[in-house]
Amino acid sequence: xxxxxxxxxxxxxxxxxxxxxxxxxxxxxxxxxxxxxxxxxxxxxxxxxxxxxxxxxxxxxxxxxxxxxxxxxxxxxxxxxxxxxxxxxxxxxxxxxxxxxxxxxxxxxxxxxxxxxxxxxxxxxxxxxxxxxxxxxxxxxxxxxxxxxxxxxxxxxxxxxxxxxxxxxxxx
Amino acid sequence: xxxxxxxxxxxxxxxxxxxxxxxxxxxxxxxxxxxxxxxxxxxxxxxxxxxxxxxxxxxxxxxxxxxxxxxxxxxxxxxxxxxxxxxxxxxxxxxxxxxxxxxxxxxxxxxxxxxxxxxxxxxxxxxxxxxxxxxxxxxxxxxxxxxxxxxxxxxxxxxxxxxxxxxxxxxxxxxxxxxxxxxxxxxxxxxxxxxxxxxxxxxxxxxxxxxxxxxxxxxxxxxxxxxxxxxxxxxxxxxxxxxxxxxxx
Numbered sequence: 001x002x003x004x005x006x007x008x009x010x011x012x013x014x015x016x017x018x019x020x021x022x023x024x025x026x027x028x029x030x031x032x033x034x035x036x037x038x039x040x041x042x043x044x045x046x047x048x049x050x051x052x053x054x055x056x057x058x059x060x061x062x063x064x065x066x067x068x069x070x071x072x073x074x075x076x077x078x079x080x081x082x083x084x085x086x087x088x089x090x091x092x093x094x095x096x097x098x099x100x101x102x103x104x105x106x107x108x109x110x111x112x113x114x115x116x117x118x119x120x121x122x123x124x125x126x127x128x129x130x131x132x133x134x135x136x137x138x139x140x141x142x143x144x145x146x147x148x149x150x151x152x153x154x155x156x157x158x159x160x161x162x163x164x165x166x167x168x169x170x171x172x
Numbered sequence: 173x174x175x176x177x178x179x180x181x182x183x184x185x186x187x188x189x190x191x192x193x194x195x196x197x198x199x200x201x202x203x204x205x206x207x208x209x210x211x212x213x214x215x216x217x218x219x220x221x222x223x224x225x226x227x228x229x230x231x232x233x234x235x236x237x238x239x240x241x242x243x244x245x246x247x248x249x250x251x252x253x254x255x256x257x258x259x260x261x262x263x264x265x266x267x268x269x270x271x272x273x274x275x276x277x278x279x280x281x282x283x284x285x286x287x288x289x290x291x292x293x294x295x296x297x298x299x300x301x302x303x304x305x306x307x308x309x310x311x312x313x314x315x316x317x318x319x320x321x322x323x324x325x326x327x328x329x330x331x332x333x334x335x336x337x338x339x340x341x342x343x344x345x346x347x348x349x350x351x352x353x354x355x356x357x358x359x360x361x362x363x364x365x366x367x368x369x370x371x372x373x374x375x376x377x378x379x380x381x382x383x384x385x386x387x388x389x390x391x392x393x394x395x396x397x398x399x400x401x402x403x404x405x406x407x408x409x410x411x412x413x414x415x416x417x418x419x420x421x
Contacts, residue, residue, distance in 0.1 A: 119399060125382040126401045132355070133362050146355055149379050156378040160216065 003081040004094070005042045006051060006070065007101035010078045013069035015057075016040050026100045027093070043068055051077055082108045085120040092158060099166060110166040118159045125152045177243070178338040178370045179205040179228055184237035186223050197223040198234070199393030205339060208368030210361070212381040215390035221374045222343055224390070228372065229262055229341045230254040242338050259288050263332025263340040267347035269324045271316040271331075277323075278303060278312040281330045288335055295334075302330035306360060322353030329360060339370040346380050358383055 008014070008022045020039050027034070046052045051074035056064040070078065082102055087095070095117065102108040132145040186198040197220045205211050213221045226232040228239065230246065239247040241261055249257060264270075271280045281299035286292070303309045306326045308319075316324055325345060332340050342361075346354040354377070362383050364371055375381050382401060389397040 115397075122378065122382060122387065122399060122401060125378055129358065129362070129379065129382050133359055137356070137359065142355070146351060150351060153378045164216075 001038060001042050002046060002051075003077070004097055005039065005046060006074055006078050007081065007097065007105075009052060009068055009070050010075065010101060010105045010107065013067050015065045015067050016043055019043070019068075026097055046074070050074075078105075079107060082113070085117060087117070087121065087124075087155070092155065096162075099162060103166070103169070109170075111163060111170065114159050114163045114166065118156060118163075121152055121156050121159070125149060125156070128152065176207045177204050178207050178209075178241065179203065179372070180238075180240040180243075181228065182238045184224070184227055184234045184239065186220075186227055186232060187235050196393045198227060200237075201393075201395055203228075203388070203395065205370055205372055207338075208370055209386065210365040210371040210373070210384045211386050211388060212373045212375060212384035213388045213390055213395075214375060214378070214381050217376070219390040220393040221390050223393075225341050225343050225372065225374045229264060230258055259284055259335060261338045263335070263337040265325070265328050265332050265340060265342040265345045267344035269316070269321075269328045269348070271324060271328060273316055276313050276315055277308065277319065277327045280316070280327055281334055284331060285334045298334055299330065302333055303327070306330050320353070321349050322356055325349060325353070325357055326360065329357075333364075333369070337369075339372060340364070342371065342373045342375075344375055344377075345373065346375065346377050354379065 004023070005019060008019050008026075014022070016039050020034075020036055023034065023039070043052065043054075047054055047068070051071055052068045053071055054066045054068050057067050058064050078101075082098060095113075099110040099113060102110045102113055128145055128149045132142050132149065135142040135145065181201060181203045184198050184201045184203075185196060187194045187196050199220070201220075201224060203224075213224065215221050223232065227234050230249070234247055237247065238245065241257065246254070246257055258264075271277075272283070275283065278296065278299045281302060282290075282292075282295035285295035285298055290298070300309065300312065303312050303326075306329060308323050308326045308330070311319055311323055311327070316327070319327065325348075329340075329345075332342075345361075346357055349357060358380060361371060361373070361380075365383065365385070371384075373380060373384065381387055384401055387399040387401055388395050389399070
C-alpha cells in the first residue's frame, strides 16, 4: 500500500481524496472496494517516514486541506519500486498499478517493465520446472510445483495481454 | 560450414497471399540450433512460428533465404531429396500426434526406420527400446485409439527418435494434452535435453518453453527477442517466494 500511494503522488502533489480517486480510477470497481481510511493512515505513516511532505492549503468555505508531495527519498523509493521485480503471487494488482504509474509519470516505459518482468517470470518458471523434474512424478511436491508453474504460466499469458495493450496505447 | 550447428537459417522468408495482399508469415529469420541444444519458439497466434518450423523441416519452401542442415544446404532440394533428408535427419512431433490409426504403437514407431531401409528385426528392436525408454512399452501392441493423449504423444516422440535424428522439431506438442500429461512430456523433453538430443519446440505454453536452453520470441514473422534460460542458478529464491503466505509490507 505504501509504495502504491507513493507512486500515485509521483505525478503531482495531491490530497487524500484525490489519491483515493486516482486509485479508484486505476483499479476500477476493485479500487472502489478498498477501505478509504487506509489511504489516510498510509499517508501519515509516509509523512512520519519522511517520504512525503504535507502542506496546509486554505480553501474558501471549506476547512484547510492537506496536500501531500513526495520528498526526494520518496521519489527514490518510487523509482526503486518501479525497477523492483518482486512478484505478487495473489493478483497482479501491484504490477497493474506499476504500469499505470510508469505511464502517467513517464519514470519508466510500461512495455519495458512488462519485458523485464516476463524475463524474470520465465526464469522463475524454468527454476520451478527443474525443481518439479527433481521430484518423483506422482509426489505431492511435484503436484504443488505443477500448481505454482501453472500460475506462473497464467501470469506470463497475462503479461502478453499487458504488452499488447501498452504497445497500442503508446503508439496512439 | 558445419561447425556444430544442426540447423542454420539465414534470411528465411515465406509469403502468403491473404485477401489479395501478400503477407510475410516469416520475414527474414536468422536462426541457429547447435548440436545438443534445446530451443523454444514462442509468440502470439499468427506470428509465424509454425510456418518457421515447417520451413526448417522442409514441409514448406522458403521464398527467400538459405537453410542448412548439419552444414548441408537444403533449401534447393527437390521434393524427393527432401523426403529422404527428413527421414534421415529430422524427427517431427505434432499437436495432433499424426499416428497411423491402422498401425499399432510399435508399428508406428518402426515405420520411419523401415522406410529408410532398416531390417524388420532391427526396426522392431529400436522401436521397442524407445517405447521402453519412454515408458509405454506395455502399450506397444495397441492401436492409437486405445491410447490416452499422453501415451499417443509418447509414441509420436518415439517415432520421431527412431532414426536417431539430428534434431527433433515439435509443433505445439502439448496442445492436446492435459496438465498432467504435459508434465510427463516435459519430463521426457528434459531427459532428451540431458541426453543432448537437439530439439526445437514451437509452443504457446510457457511451461513447455521454459525447459529450453534458449527461448526465441517471434512477432509478425520476425524473431524479436532471444533469452538464454540456461540451467537455473539457485532455486532458493523461488522456493522462498512460494512459502510466503501474504501480508502487507
